[in-house]
Amino acid sequence: MTDYDVVVVGAGPAGSTAARTLAQGGARVCLVDKARFPRPKPCGGALSPRTLRHLPSGFEKLVRAHVRRAVFTFRSGKPFEVVSATPMGYMVCRDEFDAWLKARAEEAGVLVREGMSVRTVEDTGARITVRAGGEVFSASTVIGADGANSLVAARLLPARPPARYMALEAEVPQDGHPLDETVLVDVGAYPGGYAWAFPKGDRVNVGVMVQYPGRRGLRAAFAAFVAQQPALPAVAARSQRVAPVAAPGSKPVPCCRPAVLLVGDAAHLADPFLGEGIYYAVRSGRLAASAVLQGAGGTETAVRYANSIEAQVWPDLIAASRVASLFHRMPRWWHHLLSLMPGSLSEVVGVLAGDQTYAGLLRRIVERVDAQAGRWVRRRLGGQGKGGPEVDGA
Ligand SMILES: Cc1cc2nc3c(=O)[nH]c(=O)nc-3n(C[C@H](O)[C@H](O)[C@H](O)COP(=O)(O)OP(=O)(O)OC[C@H]3O[C@@H](n4cnc5c(N)ncnc54)[C@H](O)[C@@H]3O)c2cc1C
Structure with missing residues (x-):
């Protein structure tokens, strides 16, 4: 011993x-x-910028791509993009x-x-x-x-x-680097989760994450996502791996x-x-x-x-859990809303950079929804307008 x-x-x-x-x-x-x-x-x-300050020096040589652009889709359609001057993520x-x-x-x-x-x-x-x-x-x-x-x-x-999510991913060679500094994120077809493609220079990482237990539809959702993204290579079944994502409830x-x-x-x-x-x-x-x-x-x-x-740690994870619940209740609505004001996604980038917290982000979402609801009620009471809550800039 x-x-x-x-x-x-x-x-x-x-x-x-x-x-x-x-x-x-x-x-x-x-x-x-x-x-x-x-x-x-x-x-x-994907390493968020806030991770870097907790790593020993020298990790830079492992970074295969810096992410400065994210393209968001709903069921592989309705794309909009967010571009950032500084990297939103570092791919290893x-x-x-x-x-x-x-x-x-x-x-x-x-x-x-x-x-x-x-x-x-x-x-x-x-x-x-x-x-x-x-x-x-x-x-x-x-x-x-x-x-x-x-x-x-x-x-x-x-x-x-149990872990909150199951995921299926593959990291495969990619010729020609068509993604360069861009990540693809698709929502709407993955209960509680999303699909992604992350650039890694001569490789690309593709995956799908769904709320547990949801493993049955994983392979079909993954295949549909890959088939609809022209930038992605075909991914053989033997390269695909299933694993839990250990997020809490x-x-x-x-x-x-x-x-x-x-x-x-x-x-x-x-x-x-x-x-x-x-x-x-x-x-x-x-x-x-x-x-x-x-x-x-x-x-x-x-x-x-x-x-x-x-x-x-927990205040942020609990707030992130609430953000996830809000988003996944109405992914189509959120995708539409965010496509009208993509600048508001800079707040999520701020969380990843460590400049903001999920708790702060959640507070601002609630305040905005409150303000919208208040405006709508006031309009109704004043007898103006017939529509539901409307959307304005972030
Ligand atoms: C598909 C997928 C995609 C993800 N994408 C991202 C992402 O892009 N960015 C991100 O930040 N996070 C991502 N995550 C989450 C991330 O991978 C994990 O949170 C992270 O790896 C946790 O690190 P860890 O050291 O706790 O555990 P792990 O990285 O899982 O390491 C555990 C280690 O324990 C060893 N081990 C296990 N059992 C035993 C045993 N009995 N005896 C000895 N050794 C043992 C294993 O061999 C392993 O080396 C993703 C997760 C999944 C499943």
């Missing part, structure tokens, strides 16, 4: 970030992953990005064990014991960073709701107990509106590491972590 301060299970963005930050703070850390890196990960690979390939982040953890002094699937995690009271590949690791804290189907969560924080999901902290997808920390999870994985990885480094261990560390997630 080998002893550590912390064993981190899973070397995705959440686990590698937590492990690196801990090692930089002087902790003895072991990072275990069932895969050997570079490994594939079903993901669009997850095999490359995750291998690079894991290497930064190794560089910081983390012992990395790849190709070792964790089979059991036990809380013995005094220590946490992790068994993987015939080896036994013991630590005072385990960080569960093992993704949406987390074994650490299932064993030590069970009775969790409308309520927070418990993320810790004494000696056990969950981060990233294992803690259901993905955006319920867009499905963005890398930002929250990296954020929660850092928050977990800082709770361990500052806490006295056990309950105190768990409370510290729970408080920081509650204060710094």
